[in-house]
Amino acid sequence: xxxxxxxxxxxxxxxxxxxxxxxxxxxxxxxxYSMNLGGKRVRPATLLMVADIFEANKLDALHAAMGVEVxxxxxxxxxxxxxxxxxxxxxxTVYKKWNRDIAILSGDVMFVKAVDYFLxxxxxxxxxxxxxxxxKTAAEVCDGQQxxxxxxxxxxxxxxxxxxxxxxxxxxxxxxxxxxxxxxGKASEEDADNIYEFGKNVGIxxxxxxxxxxxxxxxxxxxxxxxxxxxxNKKTYLLLEAMNLANEEQKLELKxxxxxxxxxxDKVNRVKAVYDQLKIPQxxxxxxxxxxxxxxxxxTKVNVAQEKKQPLMDIAEELMYRNI
Amino acid sequence: xxxxxxxxxxxxxxxxxxxxxxxxxxxxxxxxYSMNLGGKRVRPATLLMVADIFEANKLDALHAAMGVEVxxxxxxxxxxxxxxxxxxxxxxTVYKKWNRDIAILSGDVMFVKAVDYFLxxxxxxxxxxxxxxxxKTAAEVCDGQQxxxxxxxxxxxxxxxxxxxxxxxxxxxxxxxxxxxxxxGKASEEDADNIYEFGKNVGIxxxxxxxxxxxxxxxxxxxxxxxxxxxxNKKTYLLLEAMNLANEEQKLELKxxxxxxxxxxDKVNRVKAVYDQLKIPQxxxxxxxxxxxxxxxxxTKVNVAQEKKQPLMDIAEELMYRNI
Numbered sequence: 287x288x289x290x291x292x293x294x295x296x297x298x299x300x301x302x303x304x305x306x307x308x309x310x311x312x313x314x315x316x317x318x319y320s321m322n323l324g325g326k327r328v329r330p331a332t333l334l335m336v337a338d339i340f341e342a343n344k345l346d347a348l349h350a351a352m353g354v355e356v357x358x359x360x361x362x363x364x365x366x367x368x369x370x371x372x373x374x375x376x377x378x379t380v381y382k383k384w385n386r387d388i389a390i391l392s393g394d395v396m397f398v399k400a401v402d403y404f405l406x407x408x409x410x411x412x413x414x415x416x417x418x419x420x421x422k423t424a425a426e427v428c429d430g431q432q433x434x435x436x437x438x439x440x441x442x443x444x445x446x447x448x449x450x451x452x453x454x455x456x457x458x459x460x461x462x463x464x465x466x467x468x469x470x471g472k473a474s475e476e477d478a479d480n481i482y483e484f485g486k487n488v489g490i491x492x493x494x495x496x497x498x499x500x501x502x503x504x505x506x507x508x509x510x511x512x513x514x515x516x517x518x519n520k521k522t523y524l525l526l527e528a529m530n531l532a533n534e535e536q537k538l539e540l541k542x543x544x545x546x547x548x549x550x551x552d553k554v555n556r557v558k559a560v561y562d563q564l565k566i567p568q569x570x571x572x573x574x575x576x577x578x579x580x581x582x583x584x585x586t587k588v589n590v591a592q593e594k595k596q597p598l599m600d601i602a603e604e605l606m607y608r609n610i
Numbered sequence: 611x612x613x614x615x616x617x618x619x620x621x622x623x624x625x626x627x628x629x630x631x632x633x634x635x636x637x638x639x640x641x642x643y644s645m646n647l648g649g650k651r652v653r654p655a656t657l658l659m660v661a662d663i664f665e666a667n668k669l670d671a672l673h674a675a676m677g678v679e680v681x682x683x684x685x686x687x688x689x690x691x692x693x694x695x696x697x698x699x700x701x702x703t704v705y706k707k708w709n710r711d712i713a714i715l716s717g718d719v720m721f722v723k724a725v726d727y728f729l730x731x732x733x734x735x736x737x738x739x740x741x742x743x744x745x746k747t748a749a750e751v752c753d754g755q756q757x758x759x760x761x762x763x764x765x766x767x768x769x770x771x772x773x774x775x776x777x778x779x780x781x782x783x784x785x786x787x788x789x790x791x792x793x794x795g796k797a798s799e800e801d802a803d804n805i806y807e808f809g810k811n812v813g814i815x816x817x818x819x820x821x822x823x824x825x826x827x828x829x830x831x832x833x834x835x836x837x838x839x840x841x842x843n844k845k846t847y848l849l850l851e852a853m854n855l856a857n858e859e860q861k862l863e864l865k866x867x868x869x870x871x872x873x874x875x876d877k878v879n880r881v882k883a884v885y886d887q888l889k890i891p892q893x894x895x896x897x898x899x900x901x902x903x904x905x906x907x908x909x910t911k912v913n914v915a916q917e918k919k920q921p922l923m924d925i926a927e928e929l930m931y932r933n934i
Contacts, residue, residue, distance in 0.1 A: 288844045308753070310753060310757055312757045312760065313752060313756045364715070364718060367711075367714060368715070371745070372840065386692075387691075387755075387759060390692060390714060391688070391692070391716075391755060394717075394721070394748075394752050395749055395752045395753075397718070397721055397748045398745055398748045399843075401745050402724060402745055402749075405738065405741055405745060409734075410734035410735045410738040410803075412733045413738055414729065414737055417729055421722055421725050421726055421729060424718075424722045425719055428637060428715050428720075428722070429632070430720050431715060432634045432636055432637045432715055435711060566873040
């Protein structure tokens with residue numbers, strides 16, 4: 287049985303030893319660069335954990351884990367162009383360090399490299415099953431990114447639309463990673479599907495928790511400024527739910543905070559005051575808990591001994607209740 | 611035996627009937643749009659011809675042909691962003707009609723859709739072989755595009771570097787399309803490799819012919835302005851070879867044409883005068899012919915009856931000697 291820490295170290299080692307070099311170097315240097323920016327490696331590490339539970343071939347598991355992580359980094363490289371984001375994990379983004387064209391094209395090559403890793407899997411039947419899961423997910427992640435961009439200019443975003451967006455943009459890739467781990471192991475179709483449901487629901491819960499923490503984290507331990515989403519007028523679960531529940535007066539207050547020219551501190555305080563009146567923090571925690579529990583329930587149904595699933599439950603709890 | 615015309619019509623029919631719709635629509639509308647901009651469909655149609663020669667399953671052949679054509683259109687959508695090109699086949703490019711972000715993301719989805727078509731092939735072993743050829747080629751096409759962009763700011767580009775660039779940017783996708791047609795049929799490894807060599811060399815010859823025609827086509831039948839490459843200072847085979855062969859005086863004349871502020875007509879005439887002195891048109895036709903013959907020779911080695919290969923030879927000749 288593999289703990290998250292062990293799996294994480296295996297992923298790090300495999301990435302450190304991977305050779306992403308190629309010519310022209312402008313196209314390949316950004317691949318090593320972004321793969322070595324760090325990160326929690328949640329997707330590849332949990333893929334390894336599931337693969338281990340289902341007794342997959344280790345090298346297959348590592349190749350699939352790399353495929354997922356390279357793909358994830360491809361999405362970051364392209365997203366950073368669209369968001370014109372200068373920094374990622376405290377370092378220059380590819381788009382900033384090189385330029386837009388290199389970020390587009392080197393991102394494209396990363397997609398190719400991700401598929402390359404999956405093409406190493408054996409036998410071909412299994413490789414096909416894995417690639418089908420991966421490819422469906424790849425399109426969904428793009429759909430989620432487009433929905434997210436659309437939301438910036440959409441007046442009314444409903445809660446179901448928002449939940450669907452975070453499911454696609456964030457949750458399905460975690461779900462697919464876990465399912466791929468199950469497939470390259472000896473999991474039954476049913477177990478693989480339940481593993482997917484676990485990942486999907488826990489992934490949605492993660493994102494809801496992200497929204498919550500952005501406004502309500504303890505500033506002493508939170509890595510970034512508390513209230514960043516409020517300052518940026520981001521349509522988070524908190525804001526959308528608040529707009530749903532607000533009376534006319536509260537709606538006006540929220541709108542005047544969003545449209546007005548308040549100082550950042552005033553804006554954060556006044557928006558949070560409305561959130562508090564409407565019990566948005568409690569509501570968002572409840573919503574998060576609902577998805578988290580649904581995920582855990584799906585994991586419970588997976589037909590392997592409880593002690594084998596325990597490390598997955600532990601890491602899900604740990605990631606969820608960070609910084610509270 | 612399938613003629614190019616028949617194969618072309620089958621491709622057109624399959625594209626017309628394909629459903630590229632999806633949500634969010636911003637992401638999927640550009641796919642139908644670019645797939646329906648037209649074009650000669652050389653890659654998918656010749657794939658069908660080769661598949662037919664080797665008695666492939668028809669639906670497999672059509673799926674593979676679509677995979678190749680969707681991938682080709684993905685590269686055009688991303689290239690047009692990099693080149694900031696407003697028009698493609700007389701219509702707005704995706705980047706112009708929608709915007710940069712949609713062109714990036716919808717291009718990404720097209721890559722996913724291309725892989726999807728290959729994932730339909732049966733049996734899994736064959737699908738894996740085809741995807742490996744495709745994926746290697748996909749990376750090479752990106753490499754070629756990056757080389758091409760690098761050349762814009764490189765002082766000295768050698769002829770071998772230039773030939774390698776057009777091989778990667780243009781020729782390998784034709785070669786891979788033909789090889790994929792062979793693989794999904796019953797071709798031997800050796801025949802598939804010879805078919806690849808045929809496509810690669812003929813592809814390089816096509817591009818050399820493109821360079822030649824850009825300066826020397828009959829203006830009455832040429833679709834665009836003759837001399838466009840010269841006006842744009844494009845490092846074509848003609849210019850690179852001329853810089854190689856020029857004496858000091860001719861070099862100065864070429865450089866003063868490139869750097870100067872001549873009218874377009876004067877520039878074209880004076881550069882072509884140097885080309886003519888150096889016998890560049892004849893040289894470029896010889897070079898083209900060398901690659902073309904090398905391609906035909908590879909096709910000759912393919913172990914099928916001559917009459918089966920004839921339609922491929924015919925279309926290669928036809929495409930090569932267009933507009934002369």
